[in-house]
Amino acid sequence: MRFRPIVLSYRQKGLLAELVYLFVTGVLSPLAVGLQIFSQFSFTWSLVLLNIFQLPLIILFYRIFLPYTIGKGKYLLAVVLFPVYILLYELGSRLSSLLMIHFPFIPEVYRNNLLSAHPEDLSKGYFNQSLGYTCLVLLGATSLYVVKLLFKKQHNLSVVETEKLKLELNQLKIQIQPHFFFNTLNNIYSLSVQQSPGAPKMIEGLSSIMRYVIYECRHETVKLEQEVDFIRNYIYLENLRHTAMDLIDFSIQGEINNINIEPLLFMPLIENTFKHALGQHMQDKWVKMVLSVDENELIFQISNAKNLSAKMTADKYGGIGLVNVRKRLELLYPDNHELIIHDEPGIFTVTLVINIS
Template sequence: MNPFKIFISKKWVQHLAFWVLSFYFIGSYFSISGFLKFIDFIYSGFFHIPLVLLVYINIRYLIPKFLQKENYFPFILLSIFNIGLAYFIHELLFEIIIPTIPEEFVGVFYIVSFTDIQVLIAIFGSYVVITTLLKLSKSWYELQQLEKERLSLELNSLKMQINPHFLFNSLNSMYSLARKKSEKAPDAILRLSNLMRYMIYEVSEEVPLSKEIDAIQDYLDLQKLRLEEDANITFAVEGETEHQMIAPLLFFPIIENSFKHGLKGDKGTNFVSIMIKNTHTELTFHVTNNKGTTDHSEEGKYGGIGLANVKKRLHLIYGDLAHMEVKDANDSFDVLIKIKWND
């Protein structure tokens, strides 16, 4: 991380910057001359005593205890009381305490506040609003960072969740091809290598759609090695895929789900159909597979955690721009995802 970003991310630096700007603003606002004099800094220093109390009561107590818990009425009521307390301390300082300070400590300066109550209330109220907005914006930013970290953890988890059965079956199929000295063996090994490299090393926050499609094709070709020849596996791609970026491994749980739970019908009825269509406005991903009578033993489990994870990732990454439909029929399972591109 950039050292400067690390430095400015420290709380004490942010608070110091805020109070330096505040000190300068108050001194300039109440300055009699066109430029700041020493007396202006003295006045600003006394003026900030109630301001500091006002601000930290707001950000340390009122916002976390009431506003962030959506207790709006107590927050407003206590904020008004907080402003009143700041006004009382201001008056106590400038009307009672400061006039009693011996002249040898004050020097030649005569410190007094002629500020109207309306102006003081406006200033104190502004500080409540400004610090509330700063606190909420920082909380929002931290929440976004947490969501981003969660997405990163989920992606790393997906990298490690390559189905062991898929790898075991693929290696067994390759072993069988090698024993038969089949010409398909080198290509199968290459496809598994490409798929593993992509899943473990090449994925980031976003990848070109074309790379995701290549990985899906490698996955399908490896699955075909262990399936009967009559299984109908189709994969169609429409539209431009080179320049469009997409969240990686987004569709793999659904595709894996179609092979794990599908293809269980009678001979000649097994199929998995996958379609990806990209336009300048949206991406469509559509998977359909047959189920078969053996799925009754898994009733209520079809789709499972894989679909829930996909829904969660879609919401976190694309929000309202993504839509997912699931149709669970007696003999087929259908998943449709549409992602609108943000212009």
């Protein structure tokens, strides 16, 4: 079983970064300092608790102060209000000390140390906390704010890129549909000119196929079973044009349930093969298609008899269809697909391998 990395949204990434920062600031840093300067472990946890009480003011700084000043481009206002925030932070620190003094589970010696700083009396000193340490904490909060902005910007760029890819894929999909209908209508016209009894059946089959193309292909993906049914219907229409009904062999290997793919992904390959194999004046015509599915890969291989007197190069085979397929594969399965073309004497084969693990 393959390991699948956890994908987090930009909000989840921001929240995770925030939790890590608060843990380091409120717990890990004071814990490390306390273990160095205190001989009693209870003093260390008291220092940790004191820092935890000050976290709401730090949260206020990067969630309110920074977004409504720096975040809105009001840099001068941020400079003017920063001393006000420092004063607010100092008042919060003094209030935290006063709360700690009245907690009976805090060691008495530690409470006396807090009391000796006179947190209730502003005349005993402007700053109860170290101004340098306060600025260092707020600098860390500013870094957190910048990181969250970067996550949001990355998300916005990803959304724009995704919408751009969807638009391009829709354009490629739309390009297939008129091309497909054009070829099918040409076949119906040919049968009508010949007054073939197969023309009404082909019109009926085309109607069924049109329902799939118009209604199902609006979705980004379809079930592989639906695409297989569509291919079989298209093979039926193609067979009506020929006297022999066994020219096209389509087989499936493996389970095709619970697999979704891009609609009409195989159609350009099928159309080109029908055009260059069954549409040629050859005595021995045949097309063989195999769809193979396992846990990791989806393989679609199509091969056909080739006129020995004609060299069917990749460029001649492809045209609009192969270019379309390549572009869609690059957008849908980047670095997870392989399109292989084999041009051998008497046989032409195209193999599409898609990693679905």
